[in-house]
Amino acid sequence: MTAYLIRRVLQSIVVLIGVSIIGFILEHLLPGGPAKALLGNRATPLAIKTFNHQNGFDKPLVTQYFVYMGHLIQGNLGYSYKLNQPVSQVLAREVPKSVLLVGSALVFSVIIAIPVGIFQAVRRNGIFDYAATSISFLLYSMPSFWLGLILIIAFAVNTHLFPAQAPQGSTIGQILAHPSGLVLPVLTLTLVSFASFSRYMRSSAIDALAQDWIRTAKAKGLSQRAILFKHMLRNALIPIATLIGLSLPSLITAGVVTESVFNFPGTGLDFVTAATTEDFALLLGIIILVGVLTVIGNLLADIAYAVLDPRVRYR
C-alpha cells in the first residue's frame, strides 16, 4: 500500500509539473507576448521593452519558467489588470460559489443515480431499464447550455415557477439567500452528471450481480433485499468513488457552461467573461487551478479505490 501511495503521489507531482509547463507555454503563445496582450497593439517598442524588463520577460525562457513556477508554488497566479486585482484574490472570492453549485449538483446526481442504476441492473432489459437508458443517452448527447435553455423555457418563461437567473451576489451567503434562483442551474448540472453516473452505476451493479458471492448468497437463501444491500451495493459502489474523482474535469466544464447560461456569478462565468475581455492572466489562473484540482482529484480517487478494493494495491 505504501509503495503504491508513494508511486502515485510521485506520478501526480510529475503531472503537476506538466500542467505548469502547459500554463507557461499558453502564456507565451500570446501573439507578441504578454506585453502586447496587455499594452495593446499601439504600444511603443520602448513601453514593451520596459514592461518586459520590469516583469522579467527579457530573461532566458528557462529562468522565466522557474520564476513562474516559484510564483505558482507561493499561490501567486498573476495579476488581472482588467479587474485590477491579484488573480488569487479573484479566485478566493469566486471559487466557493462555484463549489456550492457543482458540489450540490454532484451530491444530487449521485443520490439519484445510485438507486436508478441498481434498479436498472436488477430489472435488466425491462421497461424502466430502457427508459432510463434512453433518457441518460439523450441527456449526454445534448449540449448542456441547450438543456439549460429548455429548462428556462419550461420553468421560467412558461410557468414562472423558478427565476431564469441565478441569484446575484459576491458571497455564498448572498447566493443562498435566494434559493429559488439556484434550482434551475443545479437541476441542469444534476441532469448532465446523472447521465453518466447512472450508466456507470448500472454497469457496475451488473458486474457485481454476476459475481460468485451473489450466487452463494442466493444459495444460502438470503432475501433479495439482503443480497442487494449487503452484498451487491458495497461492491458496486467502489467504482462510483473513483468516478466522482475522475468526473471532476467534466463537472467543471459543465459548470462553466451552466454558469454562463444562468449568469451565475462564479468562476465559470468569470472564465467566459475573461475570454471575451481578453483577461489572459485570469484565464491562465483558472486553467492552472482547475488542472491542479483535477490531478489531486484523480489522486484521491485512486487512493480511495485502493483503500476500498484491496486487490488494486498489489497490482
Place this chain on the structure above:
Amino acid sequence: MSEIEDLRAPSTPGQEAEILVDKGVPAGGEAFETGSQFKLILQTFLENKLAVVGLGLVFAAVLFCFLGPIFYHTNQVTTTYNINLPPGKGHPLGTDQNGYDVLGRLMLGGQSSLEIGFSVAIIATMFGVAWGAVAGFLGGIVDTVMMRIVDAFLAIPTLLLLIYLASVFRPTLKLLIIVIAGVSWLSPARLVRGEALSLRVRDYVKAVRVMGGGSRRIVARHIVPNAIGTIVVNATFQVADAILVMAVLSYLGLGLPPPAANWGGMLSDGVNYVYAGYWWLIYPAGFAIILTVVAFNLIGDAIRDSLEVRLQRR
C-alpha cells in the same frame, strides 16, 4: 470532449488497463485478414437496430446539409426586413433575426458542424494513434514521458483550453479544426497505448521480429490493425464530441465570426429571443445537434458491441 467521454468507457473505471489486456486480439496475425470475421462484425452491427437507425440518421444529416441547399434555395447572404417570422408560407421554419430562412440556415450550419466533426475525428485519431502506438510499443522511459504529457493535458478540461485558445487566436474554420483536434487526440492515444502494451508481447509480434521485421513494420502492420476496433469506436465518439464542443464554443461567442453559420451559433443568437417565445430559433438547431450526436453515439456503441460479440463467439 471529456464531458461525455467517461460514460462510454467499456466498464467500471479504474480497471481500464485490465480490460484492455483481457480484451485480447486474434492470435493469428494481422487482424481482419480473413473476410469472414469482418462479415461477422458487419452482420452483428446490422442486427443492432439502433445502429442502423444511427447510420440512417447520419446519412440523412449529410444529405440534408450538403444536398438540401441544391433543392431548397434560400438567401443566406443578404439580410432582409423579414426578421423573426414565425414558421409559415415560404419559410417552413420561420426566419431569424437577420431575416435568414431558418431551414436553409440549418443546412448551411450543418455543413460546417459536420465538416468540423469529421475533420477533427480524422486528425485527432491519426495523431493519437501514432502517439499511443509509439509510446506503448517502445515502452520504458519513452512511454513514461509520452504518457505523462498526455496526463498533463488531460488534467485541463478540453473546453477551458479551447476557450483560451479561441480567445488568443481569432478563429477560422481551419484553425478551429486544428485546435479542437489538438485537444482531442488524448483519448485515442491512451486507448491505443493500452492495446499496444498488451500486443507487443504477443507471440506473433515476436515472430515478426525474429523474421527481421523492423519496429515501424510491427507498429504499422500489426499493432495498429489489431487495435482498429478500439480506434474506430473512439473516432465515432470524437465526431459527436467535436460537434458538441463546437456548439458550446459558438454559444459562448467564441466560434466562427458572423457570416459563417453553424448550429451552435444559431442557438446563441436564438437565446436573445427566449422570452419573446420565438421557439423556432431554439428547437430546430437544438434537435439537429442532438439527433446528429445521438446518431454517432449509437453507431459507436454498436460497433463496440459487435466487436465484443466477435470476441465472445471465438
